[in-house]
Amino acid sequence: MINIEIDGKLVETAKGSTIMDAAHKADVYIPHFCYHKKLSIAANCRMCLVEVEKAPKPLPACATPAAEGMKVHTHSDMAVKAQKGIMEFLLINHPLDCPICDQGGECQLQDLAVGYGGGASRYNEEKRVIHPKEIGELISTHEMSRCIQCTRCVRFGQEIAGIMELGMANRSEHAEIMSFVNSSVDSELSGNMIDLCPVGALTSKPFRYKARSWELSRRKSVSSHDGLGSNLAVHVKDNKVVRVVPVENDAINECWISDKDRFSYEALNSAERLTRPMIKQGGNWIEVEWVAALEYVANGLRQITQSAGAENIAALATPHATFEELYLLQKLMRGIGSGNVDFRLRQSDFSADGKQSGTPWLGMPVSEINGCDRFLIAGSFLRKDHPLLAQRIRQAVKHGAQVSIVHSAADDLLMPVANQAIVTPAELVSTLAQVLKALASTKQVKLSDEIQALLVSLTVSDAAAKIAASLAGGKQVAVLLGNFAQQHPQAVQIASFAEQIAQLCGAKFGFLGEAANSVGGYLAEAVPFAGSVHGMNAAEVLENPRKAYLLLNVEPELDMHNPQLAMKAMKDADMVVCMSAFKHQGLEYADVMLPIAPFTETSGTFINTAGIAQSFKGAVKPLAEARPAWKVLRVLGNLLNVTGFDYDSSEAVRDEALKGITISDKLGNLTSGVKFEVVTSSPAALQRVTDVPIYFSDALVRRADSLQKTNDSAVPCVKLNNSELQKLGLQAGDAIKVTQGNASAQLTVQADEGVPAGAVRIAAGHPATALLGAMFGTITVERA
Amino acid sequence: MLSTHIQDQINRELKKYPLDQKQSAVMSALRFVQDEKGWISTEDMSEIASYLGMPQMAVYEVATFYHMYNLKPMGKSTLTVCTNLSCTLCGAEDTVAYLTAKLGIGFGEVTADGKYGMREGECMGACKDAPLMTINNKRLCGKLTPEKIDQILAELDKS
Numbered sequence: 001m002i003n004i005e006i007d008g009k010l011v012e013t014a015k016g017s018t019i020m021d022a023a024h025k026a027d028v029y030i031p032h033f034c035y036h037k038k039l040s041i042a043a044n045c046r047m048c049l050v051e052v053e054k055a056p057k058p059l060p061a062c063a064t065p066a067a068e069g070m071k072v073h074t075h076s077d078m079a080v081k082a083q084k085g086i087m088e089f090l091l092i093n094h095p096l097d098c099p100i101c102d103q104g105g106e107c108q109l110q111d112l113a114v115g116y117g118g119g120a121s122r123y124n125e126e127k128r129v130i131h132p133k134e135i136g137e138l139i140s141t142h143e144m145s146r147c148i149q150c151t152r153c154v155r156f157g158q159e160i161a162g163i164m165e166l167g168m169a170n171r172s173e174h175a176e177i178m179s180f181v182n183s184s185v186d187s188e189l190s191g192n193m194i195d196l197c198p199v200g201a202l203t204s205k206p207f208r209y210k211a212r213s214w215e216l217s218r219r220k221s222v223s224s225h226d227g228l229g230s231n232l233a234v235h236v237k238d239n240k241v242v243r244v245v246p247v248e249n250d251a252i253n254e255c256w257i258s259d260k261d262r263f264s265y266e267a268l269n270s271a272e273r274l275t276r277p278m279i280k281q282g283g284n285w286i287e288v289e290w291v292a293a294l295e296y297v298a299n300g301l302r303q304i305t306q307s308a309g310a311e312n313i314a315a316l317a318t319p320h321a322t323f324e325e326l327y328l329l330q331k332l333m334r335g336i337g338s339g340n341v342d343f344r345l346r347q348s349d350f351s352a353d354g355k356q357s358g359t360p361w362l363g364m365p366v367s368e369i370n371g372c373d374r375f376l377i378a379g380s381f382l383r384k385d386h387p388l389l390a391q392r393i394r395q396a397v398k399h400g401a402q403v404s405i406v407h408s409a410a411d412d413l414l415m416p417v418a419n420q421a422i423v424t425p426a427e428l429v430s431t432l433a434q435v436l437k438a439l440a441s442t443k444q445v446k447l448s449d450e451i452q453a454l455l456v457s458l459t460v461s462d463a464a465a466k467i468a469a470s471l472a473g474g475k476q477v478a479v480l481l482g483n484f485a486q487q488h489p490q491a492v493q494i495a496s497f498a499e500q501i502a503q504l505c506g507a508k509f510g511f512l513g514e515a516a517n518s519v520g521g522y523l524a525e526a527v528p529f530a531g532s533v534h535g536m537n538a539a540e541v542l543e544n545p546r547k548a549y550l551l552l553n554v555e556p557e558l559d560m561h562n563p564q565l566a567m568k569a570m571k572d573a574d575m576v577v578c579m580s581a582f583k584h585q586g587l588e589y590a591d592v593m594l595p596i597a598p599f600t601e602t603s604g605t606f607i608n609t610a611g612i613a614q615s616f617k618g619a620v621k622p623l624a625e626a627r628p629a630w631k632v633l634r635v636l637g638n639l640l641n642v643t644g645f646d647y648d649s650s651e652a653v654r655d656e657a658l659k660g661i662t663i664s665d666k667l668g669n670l671t672s673g674v675k676f677e678v679v680t681s682s683p684a685a686l687q688r689v690t691d692v693p694i695y696f697s698d699a700l701v702r703r704a705d706s707l708q709k710t711n712d713s714a715v716p717c718v719k720l721n722n723s724e725l726q727k728l729g730l731q732a733g734d735a736i737k738v739t740q741g742n743a744s745a746q747l748t749v750q751a752d753e754g755v756p757a758g759a760v761r762i763a764a765g766h767p768a769t770a771l772l773g774a775m776f777g778t779i780t781v782e783r784a
Numbered sequence: 785m786l787s788t789h790i791q792d793q794i795n796r797e798l799k800k801y802p803l804d805q806k807q808s809a810v811m812s813a814l815r816f817v818q819d820e821k822g823w824i825s826t827e828d829m830s831e832i833a834s835y836l837g838m839p840q841m842a843v844y845e846v847a848t849f850y851h852m853y854n855l856k857p858m859g860k861s862t863l864t865v866c867t868n869l870s871c872t873l874c875g876a877e878d879t880v881a882y883l884t885a886k887l888g889i890g891f892g893e894v895t896a897d898g899k900y901g902m903r904e905g906e907c908m909g910a911c912k913d914a915p916l917m918t919i920n921n922k923r924l925c926g927k928l929t930p931e932k933i934d935q936i937l938a939e940l941d942k943s
C-alpha cells in the first residue's frame with residue numbers, strides 16, 4: 001500500500017494502482033472519457049490531466065501510477081487550465097448538435113463541456129465530417145462525426161467481447177471508427193458499446209429518437225433470458241418499455257448485459273401480443289371476459305378430473321417464468337391431484353430425478369469463474385448460450401487459465417482454447433470417461449471398482465489425454481456442463497463422469513443454467529418428483545398423451561425437446577390451455593388463450609444459476625387485458641377450490657414458497673445411485689446435433705424485431721463437415737430434405753468443419769425445423 | 785488465396801517473431817501482396833488476417849494508417865510525387881502539372897490504359913534531390929525536370 005494525497009485528502013492505494021484509482025477511493029471525481037474501469041488504459045483523450053507536485057507538466061490521472069508521497073491537485077490552476085484546453089480541442093471537431101443528438105441529456109461530453117468548455121467556440125474553420133456506415137441492426141454509427149476517438153468501443157471488442165469488430169481506420173484527422181469494409185458487428189455483447197461510448201457516436205438503433213433521456217422513468221429489473229440473471233434498468237415512457245440498459249452488479253453481470261437482454265424488449269410492444277382472453281368455439285376464436293375464460297378452464301379441468309382422473313392433466317411451464325408463477329402452477333396442479341408438472345422442457349434424461357443431492361446449479365458463485373485456472377466445459381454452445389459467463393471465462397483465460405472443451409461442435413468461443421475433443425453426441429460419455437481414465441492414472445488414484453471395470457477396455461484418445469493433463473495441472477479447476485449436456489439423452493451419465501473428473505482434481509462442478517429460473521423451477525417444486533403428489537416429467541406427459549395440458553408460456557413446437565411429439569400430444573388433447581404473452585401456434589390446437597404479462601409487467605423473482613434470488617417489480621402496467629400469471633393462477637386455484645390460494649401479492653407467494661428455506665442448502669450437484677455406463681459403439685446413421693440459436697431461445701427474443709434481423713437469426717441451415725458432404729454427394733448451398741420421425745424439413749446445406757464426422761447440426765427453436773423430432777438421435781439427410 | 789510466393793515470403797518473415805506474435809508480420813505481408821498485385825484488395829486483407837490469426841479489422845487499421853499501401857488499383861506504375869516543403873519550394877507543383885498534362889490524371893487517378901497512377905506523397909527524407917517522386921514505392925527519381933520525366937516515362941512504357 002502507498003499513501004498519496006489528492007486535493008488535500010490522504011488516501012491509501014494499492015501498489016501499481018493509478019492516480020485515477022486512488023481518486024475513486026478518495027471520492028474525488030476526475031473528468032475522463034477514455035478511461036473505463038473494466039477496460040485497458042489507453043490514455044488517449046487527455047481529459048483526466050491533473051497537477052502532480054514536482055512534475056513539470058500536467059499528467060493523465062488514468063495512466064500515471066500513484067507513488068508514495070505524491071501530492072495531486074485536480075482543481076489547481078494548472079489542472080483546470082489543462083482540462084479546459086483539452087475540452088476546447090475535443091470540441092473543435094465535435095458537432096454542436098446536442099439538441100438533435102440521441103445522447104443529449106446523458107452524454108459525458110455534454111456534461112463535462114458544461115464544466116470545462118467555453119461559452120463559445122474560437123474555432124471558425126470547417127469541421128471534420130465522417131460519412132455514415134452501416135454496421136448492422138443494433139448499433140447506429142450514423143453520427144460518427146461526433147466520435148472523440150476514445151477507443152472504448154474498440155477496446156471493448158478486443159478485451160471483453162473477444163472480437164475486434166470495430167477499429168480505428170485511417171490516420172490523424174481522417175481517423176474514424178468503423179468496421180472492416182462493410183461488415184456488420186455481430187458480437188452477442190455488442191450493445192455494451194453503446195453504453196460505453198461517451199458521446200452520441202454509437203447509438204442504439206431500435207431506441208433512436210424514441211425518447212429523450214429525461215422523459216424516461218427507470219425501473220430496476222432482472223433479465224428473464226439466460227441463467228445469469230443480469231440486472232437491468234428498464235426505461236419506460238408513457239407506460240411503454242422503450243429501452244433496457246444494465247445495472248451494475250459485480251457479482252453477476254458486472255456492468256454488461258448481452259444483446260439478448262438489451263434488445264428483447266422490442267417484443268413487449270409487438271403486434272403479436274395476446275391482449276384479451278379467447279376461447280375457441282365451434283372452431284372460431286372469440287374474445288371473452290376473464291371471468292368467462294377462467295370459468296371455462298376451471299370447468300374443463302374439473303370435468304377431466306372427474307371423468308378421467310387428475311393424472312390426465314399435465315402442466316408445462318417455461319423456465320423463463322417467474323419463481324412465483326412456477327410455484328403456483330405446481331401448487332395448483334398438486335391441489336387438484338396431479339403431479340404432472342415440469343419446466344425442464346428441453347431435457348430428455350430424467351433418470352436422476354429424486355437421486356440428486358439438491359438443485360443442479362453452477363456449483364460456485366458467478367464471480368469465482370474469473371479466478372479459475374482450468375476449465376473443462378462439456379456440451380455447451382457457451383458463447384451463444386451464456387454470453388456473459390463466456391465473457392468471464394474469457395477474462396480468466398487472459399489471466400492464464402486453460403479451457404478444455406468436450407462438445408459436438410467446434411464453434412469459435414473467441415478465446416484461446418487449450419484442448420478440445422469434438423465428438424458425436426453418442427461419444428460424449430465415453431470421451432469424458434477417457435478423460436477420467438487419463439486423469440486417474442496421472443493422479444494415481446484408484447477409482448471405484450464399478451468405474452474401473454468400465455474404463456479398462458477404453459482407449460484414451462489424444463485429445464482426452466491432453467485435457468486430463470491440463471486439468472491435472474490446475475489449482476482452481478471448474479468442470480461445467482452446458483445446455484447441450486443437460487439436454488443430452490445420457491445427461492445423467494455425462495454428469496456422473498464429469499462429477500468424477502471434478503472430484504479427482506478437486507474442482508468445482510456445476511451446471512450452466514439454461515434459463516432465468518433453471519434453478520428456481522426446482523426450488524418452486526415445479527418438477528414431478530417433488531412435493532406431495534408425484535407425477536410424470538416433461539417427456540412422459542408427451543409419450544403418454546394426457547387429456548388436458550396447461551401451458552405456461554410454452555410454445556411446444558419451439559421450446560420442447562421433441563416438437564413433433566409435443567405437437568401431436570397438443571393436437572390430440574381434449575383441452576389445451578395456453579397462458580401466453582403472445583398469440584402463437586396455440587391458435588391451432590388450443591381451446592383457451594389467456595393473455596399473460598411478460599416479466600416487465602409483473603412482479604416476480606428469478607433465481608439465477610448460482611442460486612441468487614432476485615425479485616423485481618413490474619416496470620409497466622400489463623398491456624390491455626393481460627394479467628400477471630400469478631394472479632391468474634390464484635383465481636384458478638380459488639375457482640377449483642384448492643386451499644391456500646388467497647395471496648395478496650407475489651411477494652406473499654414467494655415468501656410462502658421460500659419459507660424456512662435457505663437456498664444455498666438446497667443446491668447440490670451430486671447424484672447418487674446411478675449406474676455408470678459407457679457405450680462405445682456409435683449408430684451408423686447421422687446423429688443430430690441441435691443448438692438453440694441465441695435469438696430463438698425463448699418467446700420474447702423470438703419476437704424482438706431487430707435481433708431477428710441479425711446474422712444470428714438466419715434461417716437454420718443443415719451443417720455437415722466436408723467429408724460427410726462428399727459421402728452424401730452434396731455441396732454447400734444445395735437444397736436438402738432432412739427427415740426425423742414422420743416429418744421432414746426442406747433446408748439448405750452448409751459446410752462446417754466444426755461438426756464431427758457422423759453428425760449433422762440442425763438448430764431448434766425456429767419454425768423451419770419445428771416439425772422435426774427430438775434434439776438428439778439419428779436423422780436422415782437426402783437431396784431434396 | 786494468397787499466392788504460394790506470398791505465403792513463402794510471409795513464412796520467412798514470421799521466423800523473425802515469436803510464435804504467438806504472428807501479427808508482427810502484417811506490414812510485410814501487406815507489402816508482399818502489393819508488390820505482387822500492385823494493390824491490396826479487401827479479400828487480400830481478410831486472407832492476411834486469417835493467415836496471421838488476427839482480426840480483419842486490425843489488418844485494415846494498418847493498411848489504412850500507412851499511406852503507401854494502395855487499397856485500390858493504382859496502375860502498373862504508381863508515381864508518388866512528394867509535395868512537402870522542400871519539394872514544393874523546388875517545383876513539385878510543376879512536376880504534378882506536367883504529369884497531369886502528359887498523362888491526363890490527377891492525384892488518386894489511373895490512366896485509362898491502366899499503366900500509370902499518381903499519388904501525392906509526403907517527404908521521403910531525400911530532400912537534397914527535390915523535387916522528386918517514387919515509382920511503386922521502390923525507385924526514387926529526383927531532380928525532376930520535364931525532360932527527365934519524359935525519359936522516365938519512356939523507359940517505363942517500354943518495360
Ligand code: SF4
Binds near residue numbers: 147152154199201
Ligand atoms: S465511437 Fe464512441 S466509444 Fe468509439 S471511439 Fe468514438 S467516442 Fe469512443
Ligand code: FES
Binds near residue numbers: 032034042044060061
Ligand atoms: S481518461 Fe485519462 S487520458 Fe482519457
Ligand code: FES
Binds near residue numbers: 866867869871
Ligand atoms: S520534401 Fe520532398 S523529399 Fe523531403
